[in-house]
Amino acid sequence: MITTLDHTLKEFIQQALEDAKRTKQSVIVSCIKEVDAIDPLHFFASGEDLFLGERYFWSTPNRDFTMVGLGNELVIENNLTTKERFRDIENEWKRFEKVVVSNETNQVGIGPILFGGFSFDPLKEKSLLWNNFSEAKFVLPKHMLSVIDQKSYITINKLVTPHDELTMCLKHFERSFEIGSALPYQLDCEKGNEFSTIEYKTSEWLKAIQKATNNIKSKEMDKVVLAREVHLKFSDKINPYQVIYNLQQEQPTSYIFEFENGPQHFVGATPERLIKKKDNEVLSTCLAGSIKRGKTEQEDDDLGHQLLHDDKNLLEHAIVVKMIKSAIESCCFDVITPKSPALFKSKNIQHLFTPVKGYAREGFSFLSMVEKLHPTPALGGFPKWKAIEKIRELEPMHRGWYAGPLGWIDHEDNGEFVVALRSGLLEGQNAALFAGCGIVEESDPKSEYLETKIKLKPMMSALGGVVNED
Ligand SMILES: C=C(O[C@H]1C=CC=C(C(=O)O)[C@@H]1O)C(=O)O
Numbered sequence: 001m002i003t004t005l006d007h008t009l010k011e012f013i014q015q016a017l018e019d020a021k022r023t024k025q026s027v028i029v030s031c032i033k034e035v036d037a038i039d040p041l042h043f044f045a046s047g048e049d050l051f052l053g054e055r056y057f058w059s060t061p062n063r064d065f066t067m068v069g070l071g072n073e074l075v076i077e078n079n080l081t082t083k084e085r086f087r088d089i090e091n092e093w094k095r096f097e098k099v100v101v102s103n104e105t106n107q108v109g110i111g112p113i114l115f116g117g118f119s120f121d122p123l124k125e126k127s128l129l130w131n132n133f134s135e136a137k138f139v140l141p142k143h144m145l146s147v148i149d150q151k152s153y154i155t156i157n158k159l160v161t162p163h164d165e166l167t168m169c170l171k172h173f174e175r176s177f178e179i180g181s182a183l184p185y186q187l188d189c190e191k192g193n194e195f196s197t198i199e200y201k202t203s204e205w206l207k208a209i210q211k212a213t214n215n216i217k218s219k220e221m222d223k224v225v226l227a228r229e230v231h232l233k234f235s236d237k238i239n240p241y242q243v244i245y246n247l248q249q250e251q252p253t254s255y256i257f258e259f260e261n262g263p264q265h266f267v268g269a270t271p272e273r274l275i276k277k278k279d280n281e282v283l284s285t286c287l288a289g290s291i292k293r294g295k296t297e298q299e300d301d302d303l304g305h306q307l308l309h310d311d312k313n314l315l316e317h318a319i320v321v322k323m324i325k326s327a328i329e330s331c332c333f334d335v336i337t338p339k340s341p342a343l344f345k346s347k348n349i350q351h352l353f354t355p356v357k358g359y360a361r362e363g364f365s366f367l368s369m370v371e372k373l374h375p376t377p378a379l380g381g382f383p384k385w386k387a388i389e390k391i392r393e394l395e396p397m398h399r400g401w402y403a404g405p406l407g408w409i410d411h412e413d414n415g416e417f418v419v420a421l422r423s424g425l426l427e428g429q430n431a432a433l434f435a436g437c438g439i440v441e442e443s444d445p446k447s448e449y450l451e452t453k454i455k456l457k458p459m460m461s462a463l464g465g466v467v468n469e470d
């Protein structure tokens with residue numbers, strides 16, 4: 001790996017070609033330039049003609065870091081049904097030598113970055129909706145825009161093969177930098193895309209909750225998260241730019257993500273970070289236990305206070321903290337967590353929130369940590385394997401990538417993953433939205449149902465719909 005700057009792009013490519021020939025393996029050449037400000041959504045939409053079905057969008061809360069990928073230069077995926085699916089992605093990624101051509105040293109979020117996700121449960125029987133999604137799929141984009149603290153960078157990635165030629169490669173980079181910044185797009189702000197809603201297997205879901213609470217009472221497990229899905233059919237094709245735009249505007253405290261898999265777009269605004277790693281600094285988040293937002297400041301404070309003192313929600317949350325803390329302790333040192341949860345508020349909902357911090361121990365890779373954490377009891381339950389089995393048995397839907405880990409990893413083992421919640425799968429005129437709830441002994445099916453309605457709101461609203469709560 002080289003990260004310096006005295007060499008010209010030509011010299012770097014020459015060296016990559018030699019390495020590729022010597023090792024008989026392609027080398028990733030990643031060329032980065034700082035450019036004038038580019039609007040990320042504009043860049044995303046500019047890929048419509050050439051890269052439809054091969055794009056992604058990622059933005060952190062408060063929009064500190066936004067990253068957009070266009071075109072798949074490299075796809076690493078597998079359909080393994082064990083935890084090997086995490087290691088397999090890591091091994092494949094590490095197999096490639098990466099040559100980085102940049103004037104920027106020490107900037108995380110630019111250069112060769114793999115973006116993608118994992119399904120929730122690879123052992124769940126396949127469904128029509130998620131049929132085209134692999135259990136693990138990651139892409140290295142051809143063109144990537146990173147906006148970090150208001151600075152814009154373009155990265156162009158190319159797999160240099162042993163059979164490539166220097167002049168062709170050089171031309172490729174020159175042409176690619178032109179594409180990245182020039183294409184126009186239009187955001188169609190028209191509202192009024194009529195839709196009808198189908199609540200999918202709601203009565204089965206309510207019965208599943210009853211069964212789960214009985215299982216918990218008989219001490220089979222402590223907690224399980226059960227989700228349900230809602231299908232929307234629109235009169236016109238859904239405009240994904242409008243959806244991302246709305247999510248960005250309406251959910252400033254959430255991560256916004258979009259991953260295109262052919263004609264399907266997996267989109268969401270999740271408040272839940274699974275893990276972030278920069279050098280050896282590790283951050284995870286426990287987010288579980290929920291209540292609605294108040295209509296006035298006073299009502300909102302009262303509801304927040306109620307949540308902070310509610311035994312059922314505190315138990316939902318405590319189970320998550322215990323598991324995440326122990327998973328992080330198994331691979332980190334100096335792990336710290338506050339003693340009691342704080343409130344996390346987003347537009348439609350308030351959650352109990354506990355951050356977990358630590359420092360990675362030697363020998364633990366980023367994806368090995370993702371594997372240890374997935375699923376946390378905020379999506380799975382406790383004990384972990386019992387809860388996953390129960391979800392497989394009781395839940396009347398296929399989660400696909402909903403509630404799975406989704407995010408990015410770079411060439412130096414830095415990265416960030418979220419839990420893909422408050423999300424939906426869009427295709428043409430159709431949207432499938434997902435929401436779940438932590439079920440503990442005291443859970444009441446009707447109030448859990450109302451909780452899922454609140455959790456469906458961010459996607460419903462971004463799609464132009466309204467959810468009434470009762
Ligand atoms: C499973 C979801 O939320 C989880 C995250 C935060 C709070 C939760 C809860 O209070 O039940 C859930 O555990 C979802 O949004 O689909």
Ligand SMILES: [Mg+2]
Binds near residue numbers: 288289290316437451
């Ligand atoms: Mg809950």
